[in-house]
Structure formats: C-alpha cells, structure tokens
Amino acid sequence: MLELVNVSSADCDVRNLPGGTPRGAEELVRRYALDGIEFMVCDAKDIGLFPQRLVRGMHLWFYPSWMHFWRGNRELLARDYTAEQIRRIFGDSREEWLARFRENFRMAGACGAEYAVFHVAHAGQSEIFSRRFFYDDRAVVAGTIEVVRELISALPETCALLYENLWWPGLTFRDPALAARLIEETPHARTGFMLDTGHLMNTNWDLRTEEEGVRYVLETIEGLARYDAALAARIYGLHLHQSLSGAYAQTVRAAVVRGEMPERPTPEESIDYVLRIDQHRPLHTPRAREIVDRVRPRWLVHEFIPKNRADWEEKITAQQAAIHGR
Template sequence: MRHLLSYSVYQDLSLFGDDPGATLGGMGCDGLELLTSYGPPDMAYADLTETVHLPYAPDWLAAWQDRPADMSEEDSLYFMYGRGREDVVTNVTRAIDAASVLRPAHGVFHACNADIEEIFHRRYTRSDDEVVRELCDLMNTVVGGMHGGEPPFRILFENLWWPGLRLLDGRGFDILRDRLEFDDWGICIDTGHMLACLPTVSETDGIDRLLDVFSGYSDDLIGRITGVHFHWSATYAYRTTFEERDFEPPASRFIADANSHVMNIDRHLPFTSVRCRELLDALRPDYVIHEMPGSEAGILEDFRKQRSLLP
C-alpha cells in the first residue's frame, strides 16, 4: 500500500520546508493526493502528486436537471458545476482535463448530492438510487466525449453521508457496475464519511461498525476498491442535535454556514487505536490517503500519529 497525504492546490508547499520530497519521505509518506480545480495546476506539485481529488459541487443535480439555485456565476460553479446541464458536462470535463497534466494514478469524485434546501436537514427527499443513476448518466456523458470513451486516469467514486453512494451495502456499487459505460473506474472508501452514517460515539465502536459493513461486501466490490480516505470522525451527538433550517438567501452566506456545518459532521481526525489497521486489512487498497485537516495539532503531526499505527 502507498501512503499519501491529502493536500490541495489552494495550499502552497512551504509547509514541507526546502525539500518537500525529503520531508514527506521522512514521515513515511509516499506523496500527495492533490485536490485540484478547473484550471491548470502549478507544476511545482507534479513530482509530489500520485493521485488527485477532483473538485466537488454539492448540489450538481440542481444544474444537471436545469433547476439551478439563484446565486452568482462563481458560486454556481463551485456549488453546482454551473447553471445548466451543458455547464455541468463542460466543467466536470475541465476539471478532469486540468488534473490530467499531473498524470495521476487516479482521481476521486464524490458520488452524492446535497440539495441546497436540505443541507441542514436530517432526512432527504432523494433516494440514494436516484442520485447514483443520475451520476452514471453524467459521467457517461463526460467520459463518452473523451478519447476512446475512457477517462485519462481511473475515476474512483467516493461515498458520503448525503444521498448517493453511501456504501453501507453493495446496492450503490451494483448500480455503478450496471450503468457505467466505461471501464476505468473504481471505488474510494472514506472511513470518516461512512462513520457519519452510523450511530457511533467511540473509536472502538466505530471500527467494529465499519468492519461489520465491510464484511458484507462482495468480492467484486472489494476488487474495485483502489483507495481509502483514512480518518476518524465521531459526530453522532452533533448529527442528532443540530438545529434544522431551510435555505435562506443570500446564497453566499448560506453556503458559508453550510461549510461550517459540514466540518462539524466530517471532522477528519487521526485514528488513535492500532486496531484501525484491521480496516485496511479488510479492504486491501492500493492507496491509503490520510485526510488530516481536522486537528489543531496540524496535518503533519496528525499524519505522523496515524501513520505510526500502520505497517
């Protein structure tokens, strides 16, 4: 397994000192998974980047179904991939093309949707199946326009807690397998996102619950798991007590509030129990991506802490 650190094009490399490669190597880190954007990345990242995380627009279905929320053009790009179906295809294509110059082994794509009206809700109108089917239609359209009908690098579909690919069982995976029209795709399991679907309050309980989920996976699903976003998040208390609210304009302020809400659900903390290695033993990924922005200790210290628990 290759161990990577999650980073982004919005962060410069000064965190890693004068020799970033040596700093990462000294931590037991093989490189970066880089969150990219819609334009060409700074090639200073190229030698350090092994995989990429493509940009995510939470309510892309609003634009895909030609019912966009009223917001600025810039907010529309980052929240919906644009203002209509054509925009969505154009901007997802732009994101893939922009990341391809880094020659990544794979690119991660969030496979869910959060209706803007329901971000601060606990129950959602859309079914997981509907969102995954629509996602397949989107990706078939995007990739169908690429050379040979395949993406320039493998696309990994990642689970979240919003409607879509939650991967608490194999149903969403089965839809991907049956409906995607290209071959170079796989799965990225995000442990923290999955924990946000489960009533867990302790690390031991959380690991046990994740292992219970993984034990139900088919060999076909396990075989498609290329990457794991590895982090710990116990937010059941917040998820069951936050004040529900509907969308209120202006969109820019609501989105800022939503970002804070998401951070309260998705904490991105390091595991502290050596039992976390059982999760990787069950999934057997090629890449373990340590997503570590959640602690005041800082991402390097959190990476070292979590990495020390693993072979």
C-alpha cells in the first residue's frame, strides 16, 4: 500500500506546503513517511510543478453541471451559468469540451501518474439546496460512460482509471449494479474505484459519530461484496477522511421547505454549502484501520482541505495515528 496526500497546483495549496513553495512537497512527504502525492493540475502549465517521482496519482477535473451541457439542456444550464461562463467552462460545443477534458486525461500520462480519479456525479447549482435533481443515478452513470468512452484513449494503458463516489446523483455505492456497470462498460483494462469515505458518509444524514461512520463504510463495502466479491475487490484506492454533516444537511433541507434558501445560489453560496457538507476532517478512531484492512488499497490518500500549514499537518498526524496506532 502506498500512502499519499492530496496536493493541487492552486496557490492556496502550495502556500501551505513547508516553505510555502512547490519544493515543500518533498519535505511534507519525507516528514510523514509518505510515498508521494495525488496531484490535481489546475492548468496545463503546472504539470512540472512537482517532481514526477512524487506524483503517484492525478485527480481529474470535475464539472458539477456537466450533464446539462452534455444533454444539451441549455435552459437548465442557464440557471447555473451566464452565457460567458458557459463558453469559458465548457466551450461552444461538445467537441470543444471533450478536447479540453481529453487534454486533462493526457496530463495524467505526462505527470507519470499510476492512476487517475474521475468523479461520477452531477449537481447543478440550482439543485443542490433543494436536492431536487433533474437526473438520477442511472442517468449520470450512463452519461459518464458516454463521456469516458470519448476520452479514455488519451489515458495511458498503464494508468488506472478510478471512479470516485460522491453524494450527488451518480456513483454513491448504494446501488452495486450501477457500480458494476461502470466497470463493465469502460473500455480500459485497469478500471476500478477510489472509495471516498467522507463522501460515502454524506449519503447518510443519521451518522453522528466517527464509529457510526466507519461502520457505515464497512457495511457498504460488504454490500458490494455480497453483490459480487470481484466488484468490492475493484476498490483500488481510498480517499480517507470523515464527514459527519447530516445534522447540517437536515437544517438546510428544513430551511428550503420554509422557503428561506435561494433558488439560484451564487457560486460563493454553493461553495460554502459544499464545504460545510464535505468536511474532509481526519478520522481519529482506531476503527479507521478496519476500513484499510478490509479494502487493502493500492493507494491510500489522506485527503484534506487545509486551512493553513499547521492545520494540514495536524490532520495528517491525527489520521496516521488512527490507522497506524501511533
């Protein structure tokens, strides 16, 4: 098992590295006896920001409202973005968007990544508060397969494609048949899953403690194994963290019912909401080791959203203590 930490080329991440420069990634990896990083490239010019020997995986881009664009639903897309934003984010055609996204797949090969992570989800900005989604899990999985088939040739055969779960419509791991379909219909031999433990916890609003969260993750894995043991064995990677935001999600849902939430939130309101839902906090309970032992991942990523350098290092230290008994 390779133990990694997530790092992007965004200025906020680079500033939080030791020394506040890209060179600090090597110090971070050395200090915590890690094997490298899972890299998210914000721009093609950032490919060489970190030494290739550090880059074990790459997190591909994610477009929250992509299904509206892919299906040509301009009316729904216009609820989320202005015409100028649509051109900037997606381009003027499917072909232009695919060309941009295909380049992101190529970046994984250029960085020497062993795997690439692809979010299987859709969430329009006008849908997230109400949770009244236009597309269900089946539609998002079907759309994902269509898009990936257009892009997969840009990914080296040696690089694994790992589908990641979210709590929005798409891959949630609540329906094993949909997870199996992703594997079966993706024309890439090295296809598997990146199980995000915090995202999975976000699908259950009743969770209140870390122990409850760990138990829920283990129960979900066993559900996949009962459906098909080979399917559960396709969990090649773990994004390890915890998110116990159910009480907050319930509060927002009640506010929506009372008509107190905006029908069309601003990007800032959307980001604030998502970050409150998707907490990316470290697991402290020693039971976190049960997830690692059950999955036996090839890649384990300590995935956090650090406030600052000290916060980042405290989270890595806490979670390593939980899984290693330090």
